Amino acid sequence: KASAPTMKDSESFLPDAQSNLCVFTGNDDSETNEASLPFTPASSSSDSEARCIVQELFPKEGHSSSPERLIVATREMKKAKGGYWVDDMAAISDRLAVKVAKASCMLLTEAKNLRTRKIEWVFGQIGIIQQTSDKVSLVTNLHNVMSENSSEGGDTLLAKRVRLRLANDCDFDACFEELGTYLDTLRAVPLREAEGKMVSWKYGIDITFGTFDIIPGESTFEEEGLHAFECVEPDFEYVEGLKIAMVIYTTQEPKQEGAPSEKMRTVYGFAEHANIHTGQVTYVGQSHIEHDINTYTSFSGAAIFLLDGPDQHRSVDHSDYGKVIAVHTGFKKEFGMNFGFKIHATEGESK
Numbered sequence: 553k554a555s556a557p558t559m560k561d562s563e564s565f566l567p568d569a570q571s572n573l574c575v576f577t578g579n580d581d582s583e584t585n586e587a588s589l590p591f592t593p594a595s596s597s598s599d600s601e602a603r604c605i606v607q608e609l610f611p612k613e614g615h616s617s618s619p620e621r622l623i624v625a626t627r628e629m630k631k632a633k634g635g636y637w638v639d640d641m642a643a644i645s646d647r648l649a650v651k652v653a654k655a656s657c658m659l660l661t662e663a664k665n666l667r668t669r670k671i672e673w674v675f676g677q678i679g680i681i682q683q684t685s686d687k688v689s690l691v692t693n694l695h696n697v698m699s700e701n702s703s704e705g706g707d708t709l710l711a712k713r714v715r716l717r718l719a720n721d722c723d724f725d726a727c728f729e730e731l732g733t734y735l736d737t738l739r740a741v742p743l744r745e746a747e748g749k750m751v752s753w754k755y756g757i758d759i760t761f762g763t764f765d766i767i768p769g770e771s772t773f774e775e776e777g778l779h780a781f782e783c784v785e786p787d788f789e790y791v792e793g794l795k796i797a798m799v800i801y802t803t804q805e806p807k808q809e810g811a812p813s814e815k816m817r818t819v820y821g822f823a824e825h826a827n828i829h830t831g832q833v834t835y836v837g838q839s840h841i842e843h844d845i846n847t848y849t850s851f852s853g854a855a856i857f858l859l860d861g862p863d864q865h866r867s868v869d870h871s872d873y874g875k876v877i878a879v880h881t882g883f884k885k886e887f888g889m890n891f892g893f894k895i896h897a898t899e900g901e902s903k
Contacts, residue, residue, distance in 0.1 A: 621883040621890055623844040628818045629827060636799075637821050638828040639846070643795060643861040648874050652857065653719075653826035654779035655680055656801035659726075659853055661697050662713040672709060677800060678716050678726070679855030679879060682780035690716065690726055690762040691895065692853030693881055695755045697762075699732045716764060718778065719801045719826055728762035744837050746886035757839060758881050759893050781855050781876045783897040788877065790841060790894065794833040795864045798845055798854040798880055799826055806848060820848045830859060834889050841878050842889040854880045856892050 627639040636653040638644060661674040676696035681689045700709040714726040740752040805813070806820035821827025831845035843856065858864070860873035878892040 622819065622846050623889065624831070624846060625819070627830070627846060629821050636826040636828060638830070639819075639821075640830040640861075643830045643859050643863070644797060644828060645860050648860050649828060651779050652781075652797075652799045652828065652874065655781055655855070656719050656799045656826040657778075658717040658801045658803065658850075659692055659696055660715045660717060660723075661711050661731075662715070663699070663709040663711045666708040666710060668707065674709075674711070675802070675804070675850040676852045677798075677850070677854035677880075679853065679876060680778060680780045681855070681876065682782050688764075688780050690728075690764060691855065691879055692728075692760060692762070693755070693758045693879065694730055694733060694738075694760040695758055696853050697728045697731045697733070697760060698755075699734050701734055701736065714762070717801070717803070719824070721824075724764045726762050726764045728760055730760045741839065743840055743884070743891070744835075746884075749886075751884055751886045753840075753881070753884075757893055759879050759895065781857060781874070783895055784858070784872055784875045784877050786896050786898070788872065788896055789867050790833070790836045790877065791865060791867055792833055792836060793865045794868065794877070795830070795859040795861060796833060796843060796845065796856050796877065797828050797830040797859050798851065798856055799828050800848075800851055800854055801826055802848075802850050804850065819846060835887070840881075840891050840893050842884075842887050842891045843880075845880070845890060847880065847883065847890050851880055852882060856880055 629637040629639050630641060631637050632641065632646065632649060634646065634650045634653060636649060638649060657678045657680055659674075659676040659678045661676070663672050663674055664670075665672050674696060676692055679691040681691055697711055697714055699711045700707075711732045714728055714731060715723050716726050717723050735754065738754070738756045740754045741756045742750050742752045744751060800821060801824075802821075803823055805823045806816040821829070829845050829847075829851075831843050833841050833843050835842035841856075845856075855876045856878040857874055857876045858868055858872050860870075864873075876895060878894050880890065880892040883890050
């Protein structure tokens with residue numbers, strides 16, 4: 553089984569011999585640029601983790617959600633020949649776009665409300681990572697698979713099961729060893745100073761690894777024609793200005809009160825399609841990156857990969873195009889940007 557990081561202050565995560573993925577831990581101090589934010593984020597809290605909860609059985613038609621943080625309002629989704637949508641056609645080649653569109657994967661965590669006894673679903677994204685020729689692992693944010701203790705009169709949610717849903721409507725059971733983790737067992741990780749204080753993330757290094765089960769008689773990963781990402785090498789140079797993207801699959805239509813539905817779809821993509829959202833790295837910390845990709849609730853857990861467009865940073869080798877550098881996590885109002893935690897292949901076992 554794949555291993556997951558231990559989230560304790562600034563300790564380094566060293567995966568066991570079964571995993572060839574690694575995350576960074578620690579903090580760095582610097583300043584960042586502020587951004588114009590024409591849409592209201594889903595949460596006014598400084599810890600906006602894009603955790604989208606629906607209090608009903610998973611509806612085939614999907615559900616309504618809301619923007620987390622729109623950073624660049626001029627990006628608009630356009631449909632490509634391959635049937636996917638992308639908000640900047642010039643930033644990614646058709647070849648890479650077609651490939652990553654096959655990696656779009658939605659996370660569904662089944663949680664039981666201990667007060668109402670009803671099932672609730674937490675929605676997010678899962679990254680499919682190629683570890684070896686015959687082994688694939690899953691990566692997402694830990695907060696996507698956590699249980700929640702009641703606080704201030706809230707309900708207790710017991711996370712019981714994780715499934716991943718593909719763009720072809722095929723579901724697989726997923727196994728995460730940290731399923732059901734409670735927040736009070738974690739320690740916040742410091743990110744960097746902003747607005748005169750050290751800014752931290754309450755979920756620690758918010759990454760967890762898992763696997764998925766192939767049920768005998770059902771279609772396999774290979775038969776579904778899925779694409780699995782590779783990760784960058786341990787010596788990859790993280791710099792500001794890297795051109796990056798996330799591929800997103802959701803079943804919910806993008807909506808916000810007072811905003812035209814068509815405008816929301818133009819910016820955030822279309823339900824039940826692969827949507828490629830582009831942007832760039834705006835800040836590099838020791839354990840995290842900040843970025844200006846437009847995000848929406850249920851985007852958390854998405855793999856952030858390198859683009860292959862002509863404006864890519866000169867430091868990126870062609871062999872790194874399409875490789876994952878981080879996992880999108882959420883938004884920090886102190887930064888004015890979205891952010892994610894770094895991830896790379898483990899030295900000696902990487903591809």
